[in-house]
Amino acid sequence: MTNKLKLIFCSLLVGAAGFAQEVEFTEYELENGLDVILHQDNTAPVVTVGVMYHVGAKDEQPGRSGFAHFFEHLLFEGTENIERGKWFDIVAANGGSNNANTTQDRTYYYETFPSNNLELGLWMESERMLHPVINEIGVETQNEVVKEEKRSRIDNAPYGKIIYATGINKYVFDKHPYKNSVIGTMEDLDAAELDEFKSFFQKYYGPNNATLVVAGDINIQDTKKMIAKYFSEVPKGPEVERVEIEEEPITETIEATEYDSNIQIPAKLFVYRTPSMVDRDAYVLDMISSILTDGKSSRMYKKMVDVEKTALQVLAFPRSQEDYGTYVMGALALGDTPLDTLAVSMDEEIEKLQTELISEKEYQKLQNKFENRFVNSNSSIEGIASSLATYSVLYDDTDLINEEIEIYRNITREDIKRVANQYLQENQRLELDYLPESAKE
Structure with missing residues (x-):
């Protein structure tokens, strides 16, 4: 009886949370x-x-x-x-x-x-x-x-x-x-x-x-x-001309070095140009970030921080924007780990995504994370106001405040593999060595 009551109570909580996320406007x-x-x-x-x-x-x-x-x-x-x-x-x-x-x-x-x-x-x-x-x-x-x-x-x-x-x-x-x-x-x-x-x-x-x-x-x-x-009495302004500039695709690896006088730990970064925030593939890249670095059970964290002990920290995240996005992957070197070693490890994780479907278990865990994120995404009035404005202005679809989760729900394991192959190629990226200023000497 106790377990049944707990189950009913949990179901009510889940139902209430789901209902609370329906934002009427x-x-x-x-x-x-x-x-x-x-x-x-x-x-x-x-x-x-x-x-x-x-x-x-x-x-x-x-x-x-x-x-x-x-x-x-x-x-x-x-x-x-x-x-x-x-x-x-x-x-x-x-x-x-x-x-x-x-x-x-x-x-x-x-x-x-x-x-x-x-x-x-x-x-x-x-x-x-x-x-x-x-x-x-x-x-x-x-x-x-x-x-x-x-x-x-x-x-x-x-x-x-x-x-x-x-x-x-x-x-x-x-x-x-x-x-x-x-x-x-x-x-x-x-x-x-x-x-x-x-x-x-x-x-x-x-x-x-x-x-x-x-x-x-x-x-x-x-x-x-x-x-x-x-x-109502505020006069209408001039019609705004939108920026419409197309970039040529990146077809060769860009290699660069930046120095920072405020750091002691060097970092290796891969940066890719990605599609507009409204493109469905931008949502897939968001999911790929979670696979790679969301929490201590994520692929890059387990491999580079826990097992290999080559990285102090790892990161992977999309910067979604209206015209184009960027996708950033990186790691901070642990000890004297060469940055090339970090690059090899990151490439191995990219290759796995490109050649193997993620497991059903990992896929379900991923979906659960995004469901939970959706439930918590509009937990304050300030957050709801900001979301409504953002979906209206940048996505031209205010209804996304309630419907965006369906985009994530419909992303498949095959989508993840396809997008990793389409955007995370070596010849389409910036490879950046981010070094302490002292490394110049």
């Missing part, structure tokens, strides 16, 4: 082109207001790298109705939190408030869209902030060039702007004139290039009225 568009997505969840008195603009580092002009990320900072400076430097104070004084982030493809701003401050969040984001103050003092202030961020996150951070891809993408992309880093160069920002910042805002920050998401403890009809009040 309402989506519509204002006359000015602003895409609006609303998700009502009244279980907790909190609400997230987020705006994702379809502009990222890839949209910058040559010689003006870092603009998109710079705006992530600049648009917290203040507006015509929010005093300079007071944005964060207003949010904190009303029990909220806020942040922003930038990628190659989009920029996202959000606030999370107690739900009785929903209107404040909507007003603040409409102010950011309609009345930002872009002046010399704001540009100069944020220039110093961005410089310090670059120093702390990239220049002085161990393996910063790998984490932020500044030491990778320049080799994998020749023509596409993905070759530039999101944070850009300080020389480009220093050289920019104030009018260039104003022009960038006018070009990309119109409502027709944005998606507004409101998620949490809301009433749909009341929220629609508030959105109309604060956003």
Whole structure:
């Protein structure tokens, strides 16, 4: 009887978890082109207001790298109705939190408030869209902030060039702007004139290039009225031309060396150019990453860390992007292990994927991992808001918040073998030796 009760209880928990993942939403568009997505969840008195603009580092002009990320900072400076430097104070004084982030493809701003401050969040984001103050003092202030961020996150951070891809993408992309880093160069920002910042805002920050998401403890009809009040009068911006640059396939191994004064342990990396994040094969590559390095039972970890003891750590992960992706594999050398030894071990694991189907047991374990990840993927209102915006802006399919798991469920063992053969070839990759600065001597 006890075991039966436990089984029933577990079944109820699983059913509840699965049900909780069904994210209902309402989506519509204002006359000015602003895409609006609303998700009502009244279980907790909190609400997230987020705006994702379809502009990222890839949209910058040559010689003006870092603009998109710079705006992530600049648009917290203040507006015509929010005093300079007071944005964060207003949010904190009303029990909220806020942040922003930038990628190659989009920029996202959000606030999370107690739900009785929903209107404040909507007003603040409409102010950011309609009345930002872009002046010399704001540009100069944020220039110093961005410089310090670059120093702390990239220049002085161990393996910063790998984490932020500044030491990778320049080799994998020749023509596409993905070759530039999101944070850009300080020389480009220093050289920019104030009018260039104003022009960038006018070009990309119109409502027709944005998606507004409101998620949490809301009433749909009341929220629609508030959105109309604060956003319907925002004038439509110019039509945005999307980047359409095709790269020639990589047909010969690219060999490169990068040095980092902040590390003592060298690393060997393989980097491949892969398809767009919307391509089904990008999902297969995600699964391949899990096979190779997800946890201590993963193939590369067991082989290189546990058995051979040649690697201190291993990694394999896709960087999914709108136009192209990259796939990074690597290992940190243990002791005096030559980097060539690490390369041989990694190639052996790639070859296994290319020549043998993974076992049914490993396949089922893989599916269980992704089912569990799906169940936990939208466990917060902030996470749901971000996911809704991302699927709408970058995938053009908001329904993926509920349906993406079906893509993973339908990936077969044969798909894994095929994709490993199609994308993880030696002549299609960058082979990067990532060394301490002292190795130059």
